[in-house]
Amino acid sequence: MVPTDLRYTKDHEWVRVDGDEATVGITEYAAGQLGDIVFVELPDAGRALEQFATFGVVESVKAVSDLFAPVSGEVLATNEALTGSPELVNADPHGGGWMIRIKLAKPEEVDELLDAEAYDVLTAAG
Amino acid sequence: MLATLGIGGVDELFADIPAPLRASRLDLPEPEPELQLAARLEGLAGKNRTNLASFLGAGVYRHWTPAAVDQLLLRGEWYTAYTPYQPEISQGTLQSIYEYESLIAELMALDVVSASHYDGAAATAEAALMTCRATRRQRVLVSRAVHPHYRQTVQAYFGGLEVEEIPVVAEGPESGTTDLAALERLLADPDRPVAGVVAGQPNFFGLLEPMAAIGRLAHGARALFVAVVEPVSLAVLAPPGEYGADIAAGEGQPLGIAPQYGGPYLGLLASTDALVRQIPGRLVGMTTDLDGKRAFVMTMRAREQDIRRDKAASNICTNQALLALAASIYVATLGPHGLRDVAALGAARAAELEAALAGVGVGRLHPGPYLNEFAVRVPSARDVHRKLLDRGVLAGLALADIEPDEPSLADALLVCATEVTTSEEIARFASGLEDILSGRPPVGVEAGAGAERTRHGRHAAEGQPESAPEPAPTRVRA
Numbered sequence: 086m087v088p089t090d091l092r093y094t095k096d097h098e099w100v101r102v103d104g105d106e107a108t109v110g111i112t113e114y115a116a117g118q119l120g121d122i123v124f125v126e127l128p129d130a131g132r133a134l135e136q137f138a139t140f141g142v143v144e145s146v147k148a149v150s151d152l153f154a155p156v157s158g159e160v161l162a163t164n165e166a167l168t169g170s171p172e173l174v175n176a177d178p179h180g181g182g183w184m185i186r187i188k189l190a191k192p193e194e195v196d197e198l199l200d201a202e203a204y205d206v207l208t209a210a211g
Numbered sequence: 212m213l214a215t216l217g218i219g220g221v222d223e224l225f226a227d228i229p230a231p232l233r234a235s236r237l238d239l240p241e242p243e244p245e246l247q248l249a250a251r252l253e254g255l256a257g258k259n260r261t262n263l264a265s266f267l268g269a270g271v272y273r274h275w276t277p278a279a280v281d282q283l284l285l286r287g288e289w290y291t292a293y294t295p296y297q298p299e300i301s302q303g304t305l306q307s308i309y310e311y312e313s314l315i316a317e318l319m320a321l322d323v324v325s326a327s328h329y330d331g332a333a334a335t336a337e338a339a340l341m342t343c344r345a346t347r348r349q350r351v352l353v354s355r356a357v358h359p360h361y362r363q364t365v366q367a368y369f370g371g372l373e374v375e376e377i378p379v380v381a382e383g384p385e386s387g388t389t390d391l392a393a394l395e396r397l398l399a400d401p402d403r404p405v406a407g408v409v410a411g412q413p414n415f416f417g418l419l420e421p422m423a424a425i426g427r428l429a430h431g432a433r434a435l436f437v438a439v440v441e442p443v444s445l446a447v448l449a450p451p452g453e454y455g456a457d458i459a460a461g462e463g464q465p466l467g468i469a470p471q472y473g474g475p476y477l478g479l480l481a482s483t484d485a486l487v488r489q490i491p492g493r494l495v496g497m498t499t500d501l502d503g504k505r506a507f508v509m510t511m512r513a514r515e516q517d518i519r520r521d522k523a524a525s526n527i528c529t530n531q532a533l534l535a536l537a538a539s540i541y542v543a544t545l546g547p548h549g550l551r552d553v554a555a556l557g558a559a560r561a562a563e564l565e566a567a568l569a570g571v572g573v574g575r576l577h578p579g580p581y582l583n584e585f586a587v588r589v590p591s592a593r594d595v596h597r598k599l600l601d602r603g604v605l606a607g608l609a610l611a612d613i614e615p616d617e618p619s620l621a622d623a624l625l626v627c628a629t630e631v632t633t634s635e636e637i638a639r640f641a642s643g644l645e646d647i648l649s650g651r652p653p654v655g656v657e658a659g660a661g662a663e664r665t666r667h668g669r670h671a672a673e674g675q676p677e678s679a680p681e682p683a684p685t686r687v688r689a
Contacts, residue, residue, distance in 0.1 A: 126488065144488075149519055 086205050087112065088179055092155070092195055093204035094137075099179060100155040102195055107156050110183040111143065111174065114208045119145040122174045127163040127184055134158060136194050140185065143174070156194045158187040264636035265605040266564070268584045268627030269415070269613070270331065270358050271476075272465040274443065274553060275631050280467045280540045289533055298508045304532065305507035308495040311535040314542045318445045319459045320452030321481040325492040326530040328478025331462025332364035335409065335439050337480055337525055338460040339365050341489045342407025342435040343372055344524070351407045352397050354389040354425075355379050356414035357439055359613050365409070377408075381619065387416045387577030387586070391424055398432035405432055407458075411439040412448065417584030417627065418577055419448070426455035435486075442466050442479060442538075444582050446550040447558070451481070458482045467541025468534055477534040488514065491525030553630050557583035560628035560637070567637045568626075571645035576623045584627035586610060592622050595647055602643040604636075 091099040097115035101108045116122065124144040134140050134154040141152040163185050167173060174182035189195070199207065213220065225233060243251070265273060288303060295301030295308075312324040328334040339351045350373040353362050366374050377397060378390045389410050398405055408429035412422050422438060429436040438456035443465045451459035463477030464470065482490050488511065496510035516523035542550065561583040565575065568587055576586035589595050592609045599606040607626035614620045628637070646652075 124488065144514075149514055149522070151522065 087114075087201045087208075089201040091179065092198035092200060093207075094153060094155045094198060095207060096137075096153045098153060098155050100195065100198065101183075102189070102192075105189045105192065106161065107158070107187045107189055107195070108183050109140075109155060109185050109187060110178060111152065112204070112208075113178045116175050116178045116182070119143065119148060119150065121146050122171045125167040125171050125174065125184065127167070128160050130160050130162055132160045133190075134160060134187065136191070152184065154187065155198055156187060156189055156191065158190040161186040161188050263600070263603055263605040264633075264639050266607040266626040266628065266632070266636075266640060267605050268417075268629075269608040269625055270360070270462060271470045272441070272443070272627065273470055273629055273631050274465055274467070276467045276469070276541060277544045279544055280537055283540050284533065284537055289536060294529075296509060296512070298506060302507055305495050305509070307536050307539065308493075308530070308532065309497055309507050310543075311539040312495060314539055315442075315463075315479055315481060318442055318450060318542070319440070319479075319481040320450035321456070321459055322452075322484040323487045323490055323494065324479070324481045325490050326495060326532070327463070327535040328480055328492060328527065329531065330474055330476040330478045331439070331460065331464075332358070332361045332478075333527070334460035334462075334478030334480040335361045335437070336365045336368035337478075337491050337527075338437045338439075338458040338482075339374070339407055339409055340368060340372075340525070341458055341482065341486060341491070342437060345435060345486055345489045346404075346406040346433070348404045348406035348434070349373055350375065350403050350405050351409065352377050352394065352405055352434075353409040354411065354414065354420075356387065356389055356416060356418070356420070357409055357411045358415045361411075361439065373403075377410075384578055386579070387418045388414065388420050388579060389425060391421065391428065394425065394428055398428060398434065405429070405434040407435045407437050409437040409439060412451075413441060413444060413582050413584065416577060416586050416625065417581040418579045419581065422449070422451075422456070423454040430455065440479075443550065443554050443557070446547070447554040448582065452483075457486060463534065463538045466538035467544075468537050475531060475534060477531050477538055487511070489524060491523075491527065492530055493528075554582070556630035557628060557632075560630065560632040561585065563634065564626065564628045564632070564637050564640070567641040568644065571641050572648070573644055576620075583629060584625065586620075586623045586625045588622055589624050589644070590622050590648075592624050595644070596624060598647045599640070599643050602639075602646075604640050604643050606640065606644070 087093070091101050093099050093112065097112045099110055099112050122143060122145045126142040128140050134157060136155070136157045137153050139151045140154045143150050143152055164183050166181065167184065176182065218224070291304070295304040298305060308326045312326065315324040316322065328337060335357070339353070342351060343349055351365070351369070352375050353365055354377045356379045362376065375397060378393045380386050380388055380390045394408065408425060410420050410422065410425045412420050414420050426436040435457040436455060437458045437460060438451040440451060440459055440461040442461055442463060459479070459481045461479040463479045466477070468477060480490065480492070493509055493515060494511045495507055498506055498508055500506040512518065514524045516526055516528040545553065561581065565585065573587050573589055576588050593611055596606050596609045607624045610620035610623045610625055
């Protein structure tokens with residue numbers, strides 16, 4: 086099972102909530118499907134995101150995919166380590182491969198996201 | 212097949228094209244025997260005047276192309292409509308594109324060059340769109356001194372985005388160049404942040420722009436700076452990378468491609484490394500294969516339309532491989548010194564042209580520095596242009612033909628010279644102009660034939676001097 090302390094989107098992003106801040110990345114399943122990730126394009130800090138709006142782009146050797154914000158809020162920080170080492174997303178998707186931190190604008194949005202069990206059902210169904 | 216598609220007729224497939232725009236019937240003449248048809252086509256081709264002394268530039272320039280360029284282009288290996296996606300069978304094509312990119316990158320002093328676009332106008336529009344994607348802003352400022360066709364092309368590409376024109380200075384030493392004070396004002400609007408500023412070097416009037424200053428103003432407003440350049444000029448002018456351009460676009464035609472009417476031409480597009488993922492089209496990179504040997508591959512493929520669909524960097528997913536190859540062979544054949552000679556000789560010929568025209572009382576429209584093209588003030592320019600054509604001289608472009616709504620350009624000709632311009636042609640232009648302006652009649656009915664003789668026989672039959680830096684005296688043939 087995927088980590089139970091995270092919430093998930095149908096687009097395969099995860100979110101970890103800590104107080105009024107959320108950390109966002111893509112799931113191990115998504116990273117595996119994309120293959121070797123070669124580039125991650127992330128927003129500047131300070132940008133306001135709407136829930137499910139595009140916040141960046143992840144590029145693997147075979148595809149380029151948009152990244153969707155699981156929750157609304159202002160971007161507090163991005164994972165600068167990904168600029169030089171995008172492979173962190175494959176190596177440690179739920180940890181060192183995190184992408185952005187968001188100041189939660191609508192904390193209630195988190196409750197709408199999938200829990201670990203529901204996400205496992207989603208990915209098992211393919 | 213219609214039944215499978217669930218449609219009643221072929222017409223339904225074209226439903227998206229408005230009915231008045233659809234061809235109902237092809238209006239073709241009756242078939243003719245091949246012999247007769249060939250004669251008719253030769254007659255049509257004979258209407259082309261290839262013996263003119265041409266001073267026409269305006270974005271397309273005549274240069275001498277070494278015979279090696281066309282000869283190498285004839286090799287059958289280059290003729291393929293196939294995109295070299297599979298590196299294992301396309302090393303030759305991929306290497307030729309890689310070398311093109313490397314040569315243009317050196318000319319531009321920028322990091323990344325695309326595998327080419329349709330023409331300079333298309334490349335400029337793509338550059339403008341790049342600035343919007345990179346900055347997430349929607350407003351682009353284009354100098355009015357950028358080629359009018361390029362500005363129109365940018366407008367055509369910019370559905371939903373804003374394009375605004377930066378005026379040019381009307382009077383004084385900077386007249387004809389981008390108005391920096393106006394640019395500063397346009398950049399200052401906090402509610403409408405600017406994505407990119409586009410200016411040409413040399414600009415449409417042939418004048419040199421204060422590119423570094425334009426770039427500083429753009430960057431001060433966190434906008435990107437796009438330089439529209441003429442590639443031969445880069446052998447003697449500062450390249451875009453040196454004056455802070457983030458993106459450079461230009462027409463590659465002067466690099467070994469004939470000035471064929473309307474194309475096919477070659478769109479040059481280069482950028483800094485920071486914008487590598489915004490550059491549209493394809494890029495070819497060098498890498499090593501499994502055995503550690505040098506290999507060429509398409510890179511950044513994942514950004515193209517067949518993979519990214521509507522999110523692609525451009526909806527144009529092709530390149531001008533054969534013409535890019537022509538440019539590569541041309542640049543490689545001339546080498547850096549040869550290219551510098553071409554640019555410097557063109558500038559010297561243009562200075563000679565300026566002096567010859569001044570000698571018959573025709574002065575420049577703008578006082579600023581130029582390289583090999585400039586506008587001159589001529590009353591009734593379109594009429595004079597037509598009369599010079601009767602005398603075998605193509606007197607550049609009557610600016611009113613391309614900018615009819617600009618009163619300041621009503622009485623002006625845009626003229627250029629390159630290394631192929633001869634002193635005799637310059638003298639012919641100046642004396643023809645003098646005749647026309649002083650109301651003298653044309654030299655005679657055989658003007659066209661005379662023009663051809665001078666071109667091939669260099670006036671030997673007429674006993675004229677080969678070079679005539681001073682305006683030749685009025686000649687009236689008996």
